[in-house]
Structures are given as structure tokens and as C-alpha cells.
Amino acid sequence: MHTDGSRPAEAIIPTYVYAVVFSSLCIVWGLLWDIMWHTSIGRDGLLSPPHLLIYVGAIVSGLFSGYKILDLTFRRNHPERAGAVRFWGIFYGSLGALYCVWGAIAMLTSAPFDDWWHNTYGLDVQILTPPHTVLVLGMMFVQFGAMIGVLAIQNKFRDRAPETDDQQRQAQRLKLLFGISAGLLLAVWFTLLSEQMGRYDAHSSSYYQTAAIFFPIYLLAVSRASLLRYPLTTITAVYMLAMLIPSWILPFFPATPKLGPVLNPITHYQAFVFPQLLIIPGFLLDKLMHRYNGKLNDWLLALIAGILFVAVLSVVQWHMGTFLLESPLSRNRLFLSTSWYYGSDPTWEYRYKFYPNNEDTLPVFLKGIAMAMVYAVASARIGLWWGNWMKRVQR
Template sequence: MQTAFPSSFSRTKIPAYIYAVVFSSLCIVWGLLWDIMWHMSIGRDGLFAPPHLLMYVGAVVAGAFSGFKILQLTFAKMNAERASSVRFWGVFYGSLGAMYCVWGALTMLTSAPFDEWWHNTYGLDVQILTPPHTVLLIGMMTVQFGAMIGVLALQNRFSNTLTSSPSTDVQSHERQGKRLKIMFTIAAGLLLSILFTMLAEKMGPWTSHHSSAYITMGIALPFYLLAVGRASSLRYPITITAAAYMLAMLIPSWILPFFPATPRLGPVLNPVTHYQAFLFPLLLVIPGFVLDKLLHRFGNGKLNDWLLAALTGTVFILVITPVQWYFGGFLHTSPYAQNGFFLSNSMSYSNDPTWPYHHTFHPHWLQSTPEFLKGIGIAILCAILSARVGLLWGNWMKRVQR
């Protein structure tokens, strides 16, 4: 998506709506995690429960700032930024990121009354992916993808201007560009947090000794991590994205258990008195660092993308498997993990504390060595295909400038 930019672009600062949509993405992640912990600790919530309000704030801020930007470009015909915008519905002009944010915000707000009706009809959710939550998650991820694309397009345009305009204030421009690069990896880490939350039931510590968890990781993670790695111009984008994801997941779970919470919906099998934390995230910084190193060595056309996908997909599974096997086992079984840092002392009020498999692997989640190795082989094949899709997506993102 190459385009010509006005000469004044080099003097343009990062627009406010870019900061707004990244902030919205953070509100959405923390609102969702708070909502999960609310369900674990209190139970039934209302339409305007505090976690929901935080998510709505994210939707409204993203929709309002992005919508204003679209209307500004649509009606201000002499606006120089209009040349680098996308026309849609034959009327409106705006960036791809702004359009995704508006659509995602509308989807999120539409899901709210649907979720209220669902609770009134069927009671408390027992799964994350109920129909209204699925609609909500689609809206959330659309807003977050819009935040990513909005930052990425501006990053790519800044880079294009720096190389094409010798009159650019290089020092100031490089500071803005570096800020955009970091904001992109933060936005990517926040979207990764939602992706993990959607699949947490299949990748939790209790699944770490079963190959199905690594098949899920092989399908869901390489395409995303490699797309980010290829699209970003930072030296260690996958590592930073993984670190942002881990912090985004951990901060609410480290803070909220200090606050009191009382169950309001039976049966109360575990009478908790404080918020119960969510899961400790996957240690993606380790395979993320390895993937960054592989992209340094074999990326940028040094290796055919199919061969690069085969290498990165295979290495991802070979690294994440021992990391999560041992760390997941530690989280699930070790008494040293049952604290406020590693979060393994968390237990929903609806869980029976006398169940024997809270801190021991259930036989369902254990496999023989041949079965496990067969599953890891399948995970490697899935990861290779996932990595190839990720590289293709990353190529597209590198060209986004609108």
C-alpha cells in the first residue's frame, strides 16, 4: 500500500487518537480479566458491573476517537491526511485502524444487552466462550487489531518519510518513530492477551503434560508472533510483545486479590473472602527471544519463507514444550507456586477445595511417552503451517500505510 504523503507529514506528531486506541486496548484487556476474576470470586454481575464499565470505556474511547478522526477526514476535504486514508461505503474517509476500531466498538456495545439477556435466561456462565461472550470477544479483538494497524500504519509512514525526505528533522523523527515501534509491540501484546484468554482452558498449567496443549499453541501462536516479528522494525519485537502480554495478564491478578470479594451466587463450595486471581501466563518470552534471533539470522530474504516457517515453527515447539512442561508442572503441583506471585493458590468459590486434583495432574491430562511424542509431531506440523501464515500476514502488515 504505497502512497504519496504531503511534505508536511514529516512535521506531524503522533495523533491523539493513536494513544487513545492503545489505551482502549489496555482497558479492554484489564476489564475482561477483572470480569473473569469477578465471576470466580463474586459470581453473578450486572450490566453495569465495574469490570463491564471498564470494557465499555475502552469501546467508547476507541469508537469516539476513531469516529471523530473519520468524520474529520470525511468533511475536511483539504486535510492533507486525506491523501493517505481509505475510502469506504463511498462516503467516508479514514485509516484502516480507525475503521476497525469503530466496528469493534459497535460490536462490543451490541453484545452488552445480549449478555444481560443470556444471564437472565441461563444463569451464570460456566465457560468463557458463550455466544454473547464470543460476540464481545470478536468486538474486543477487532478494536485491538484496529489499534495495532493504526500504530503500524503510522510507523510505516514515518519510516517512509525519513528515507524519502532529507529535510526531515531526523532526531525528532527518530524519537517519534521509536515511540511508535514500542506502541505497536504493546498493542500486539494486548491483543495476544485476549487470544490467550480465549484459549486458556486448553493451555492452562493442568494441561502442560498433555500434547493437546502444545497442538493448540502450535496452531494459535506462531502465526501471530511471526507476523509481529516481521511487521515490526524493532530488534526484538517478539520478545517485547511477549513481555507486554505477560505484564498485561499479571498486573490485575497481582493487584485485585488484595481487595475483598464475597460470593453472591450459590453453590458456594469455597467461601472466598478476596478476589481470586486468573492464570499465570505462558512463558512466551523464552521462545519469543529465540524466534527473534532466528529472524535476525535467517529473515530479510536470507531464507525462503517456507523454509523459514519450517525452521521457526519447529524451533517454537521444541522450545515451548520443555519450558511449559516444567513450568506448568511447577505451577500446578509445587507448594512454592501457591502464592500471590505465581497465582496457583487461586480457586473459584464454586470449586470444591477437597477435590484431589487441584494440585495433582488428573489422569485425563497425562499421556504415555509414545502418545505425547506423536502429539508433539502433530504440533510441529501445525506450527510450521501457522508460521507460514504468520509470515504472509507480516508481509502484508509491513506494507500497510493507510
Template structure:
């Protein structure tokens, strides 16, 4: 896996399988979001429902292209790329990214009949993290991590083996950098979706939401920031995540959808969108600035983790407090753009807390500040793990 073992890379163009696995990652995210909105708007979906098919397409494309790449390196002994591959099971050769994609695709396809059996046995579920969904999400994230690592390995090899006539501003090099942040944004979308039930706008005035954010996001954002060679990688990753989340929620409500499973408490006629995502782009920009100023060895990683973790909490808390309050209570947020008018078919529209905070999600100021203190500690530890992971990713070249 180390860079010293990888042969020089002359990058005339980006391999097709890299485009394929990033496309697969996009299909997987949008298939998942479509599936969530299908459950909100229509109800029970079958094994071959359109959202599932989109996810299967992502799994199959990633598995086939990555599997072909592995077989090509395994049987073409004279292929120069073989020296930069990883041997596994004593027989096969392939990149780390390709191996992750194959295993993730197999896990996703295995989870499909499991999920169908679960629905047939226990009925409709409304939770994201049921056992079959957890297996599916593990497979999705493995494919997406494979796509991200596949792009990253090429970026790292190319950056280290620049010749006198090559530059990191060459089009292939720039595309690799951007593709890495896009693939990172797609994986971030899945991570957010897994935890969305704990960080909705209804919870924006409760410290538990910020503790969850502080555990989940600093390690990932700082790992991406350290591994990428772009100037604002965390900001671009956060922007990619936001667009990935919002585009399906802006488009699908244009299409009709009627509930097929009772009880129907809210007789909708069109798809209901998911949620407006967290504004991670705000702390992302600050983290980029701090990495520019204090990264690259200028500051010990523990001190850098303390600085960036603290900055994450100090930025995301006021930003999401006010923006979450706006989303949850303001009539100006109840439109197609901010998505706050979304309401699933099995939700009682007369419930009094649709557009005001439930007492359970409010806490006294001392309790809130105590929770933010816990979030601060979590963010610092999360940031330190992220910097460590980022150091590993900077060395990946296989």
C-alpha cells in the first residue's frame, strides 16, 4: 500500500473504471434517497421497485468494472499496473479501491432479498437502521469508500511521480482532485443519511444533536482535508454532499405519488422530499482555512485536532441552531427549496409540533451548555482520528 512500492504513473487519461465507480456511488446515494422518499410517499416497495433498481445498477456497475480490473491484473502478467496492485487470497491482484467495490457490491446485492424477507415478515418499517438496511448501508459505504480510495490512489501516485514536463494543474490531475472530493461528498451523504433521524431541524435546539455531529463529522472532514491536494477540499466536499442530498428532493416532488399502504393520515398526491441537510459547508470552510494556516507540520496534530475540533463546534452550533430553528418554525421555510413542508402520508397533519419545537427537544441553558462541552471533547477526539486517517490516505497508492 505504501507509495515507495508503486511504479511511476504516466497519466494520459483517467481509467474508465474510475469514472464507473464514481458513477456507481452517485447511483447508490440517489437510489437510497429515492427509496426513503418512496417510503414517505407511497409506502411498501417491492424487491424490484425503481429506487432499488437504481441502487442495484450502482452495485452491479461497480462490481463488474472493478471485478474486470481485478481479473485483468490477475491474468495479464505483463501489465505494468500489476506491480502497483495488492495481492489477496494468494491468487488475485487488484487495487484497494477495486477490492472494496467488489465486496461492497456483493454485500448490497445480498441484502436485497434479506430486506424483502424482512418486509414480508414484519411489515413496513419507517426506520433507517433496521438489520437489512444496516447490511445494505455497509455495502453502500464500502462501494463508495472503494470509489474514493480508487481515485485517491491515482491522485497520490500521479502527484508523487511528476516528471519535469508534468504539472499538478494538468487536466487529468485536476480532474482526479475534483473527483476525489466529489466521491468524498457522496460518501458523506450516506453518513449523514444514516444519522439524519438524530440531527433533524426539530432537534437543532438540543445538545444531543451537536454531540452526534461532533462524533460523526470532524474525523471525516479532516481526513478528506488532509488527503486532498486541492486548496478547499472540505468546502468542495461539503458542497457536493449538499447538492447530492438536495437535487432528488427538489426534483422528485414534481412527480405524482399516492400512498398504497394504510393508514393514510395525510392524503398526499406527489412525492414528499427528504430533509434539508446540515450546513456543513460553514465549518468546512473554516476547517480548510485552519489547515492552510496550521497544517503541513506547522502545528502538532493533537494541537491541530484541538483547534479544528473546537472550531467545528463553535461554528456548527450557532449556524445550525438558527438555521434549524428557521427550518422548523418559519413559514418561509415551508416551500420547495427548504423542504420544511414535507410530511409523509402516515403523519397526522394536525399534530401541534410540526412547526414548533416539542418540549422534549428543548433543554435548559445549563444542560445545553453541558452537552456542548461534551460535544467539544468528542469533536477534538474525532478530529484527531480524522487527521490520523488522513495521514494514511495520503500514502495510499495501490
């Protein structure tokens, strides 16, 4: 990173940071497009449009982060080299750039593996096939690298106020970039869990147990690391928009199935799913952190946060699940409830109502929610510990 001599190096946001946040967006929208391609068209090729968008994310993050590493390695007088991470005894780089390069390599490696898998075994029946697992790990490395890249620069301003108007603008931009990068990673996190948390499962306690295990750890970590006034409200809003925009736009475009059996003869893209309403517990967790962060020990804070998260989410999502599945008002382009896989019978009797085996009795549901609260407290406590580490990252 070069400076003009009039302001410190850390006051400038490196180009690679913008590049990897852009890569993270390409990854999210490419992944969602790929899922909608499978549910609307079926078989795809190595160079299908959704795959190309994902590869753009991998290539951009890999090239910009790789250049960052090589620049630090071969410019011995580089002002950032002293604080860089050294690896393999030769190379120097920022932690975020390292994650992005490793992720890009994994993503590009998974492409021919996925093509071979399709040619051998046919159409995927689930999201996490072996080649998709390699791809998803690479995606999350790139996205985590984007978040850490922003965080490392942001943390240099954590304990001091910006001295100039330019530094103030840079600091505000860093806060926003962190919120965007964290929200995009949350979108992929939810997508991977969506098979266990569909609208058909909203009346089952297993739905909330899954959410309790996987979401508080992330939400509490990014809340503690962020300098935004309402970090979780911002991050969950980014996540919802990142999920919804492709599902609002793609159904306007034509798509016809290319593999049988075709039980639902569609003519346009089928949307993905309406995302979980994490923005509501996110806002309340923001309020909780404003009031008690630094005033309570982390165990007690995790106890309150975990119980609050499950209690709020179970009330909100129970009713939202009912609305999405059963209400005619949800059967539109806004709430996406008319979306239906081309290989599923559109006249299925449970298309717009809960399947009996997916509804818990009240005693079973309450017992399951109690267990979910236990899981959420443990998850929140780990998240606070992780957030403490993230606050210290500066390279």
C-alpha cells in the first residue's frame, strides 16, 4: 500500500479490501443463482453463468490478495511488512489476504471435481455434495478473509479518534465495509443451513435448535468486533437483502427444465427461500449489548443473549413460517412462497400447509426450545470469546 506522505498508511483502505468484499458479493449471488438454476433448469455445465459469477469472485479475490502478498514479500522496505504474517518461511501477507488466497485456490480446484461428479453421479440431490463441500469451504475462507481484511484495518482506529476529516470518512467506510462483509458471510451461512430450516420446519423445535447452535456464535462475535452503533441490525439487514435481491430479480427471466422428470412445467426461474428474520433478534441483541456489554461478565451476558435469541426467534419465526406456508398473502414475488421445484408435483396436498410429521406437539416443542436455549447460551459464549480475538486482529 502506497501513501502520499500526508497521511499515515493505515488511513488508506487498500484496493484489495474493496476487491475481496466485491468477491464476497459475487460468491453469494453466484451461489444463490446456482441453486435457483438447479431448481429451475436442472443440469448445469462447468461454465454455466452462475458458476462463472462464482469463479469471478474466486479469481478477483485470489489475484488482488496474491498481489498483496507478493508486494509485501518482495518489497523489503514495504511499510506494512513489519506487521505482516510470515508463512512458509518466505512469504509475507496480511491475515485476510492469506485466507482469500487459500479460499480462491479451493474454489477453483472444486470446479473440475464438481463437473466430474455430475458426469458420474448426475444431478445433485443436496447442497453439500463432496465437491460442493470443497467449494463452500473455499467460499467461506474468501468471505472470512474479506471480513478479517477490513477488521485488521478497522482495529487500528479502535482506540483512537480519527484526527482529520479524511480519516473520519475512512473510519466510517471501514465500519460499513465490515458490516457488508459480515452480512454476506451470514448469507452463505444461512444458505448452507437452509435444508434444516425451511418454512416447512418452522413448527418443529429442531429448526430452532439448529439456529441456536450456529447463529449466536457468529452474531455475538461480529457484534463484539464491530464498531457500528447497531452492528447486528446492519449485518442482518445486509444478509436479508443479499438473499432476497436475486430471488426478486431472477424470476423475471425465462427458464425451462432440461432434465426429467418434469412434474411442474415452469417457464421462469424459481426463487430460493425467504430468509429467516434474524434482523429482529439481531436488533434486540444490539440493545442488550448497548446496555450490558462491559458491565456483565461474559458468562452472564451469554446466558441472557442465548435465551433472548431463542425466545424471540421462536415467536417470530413460528408465525412467519405459518404466514409463508399457509397464507395466500405470501404467494407473490415479495415473499416467494409460490416457488416450486420443477421435479415436484405442484398439486401435492401439503404444498401450502404443514406436513403432520413436521409439527411438534406442545410438550415436545417446549422441551426442544429449552434445549435450544442451552445450545444458544454455549454458542453465544464461544461467540463472545471469538469476538475478543477479532478485536485484537491488526494484521
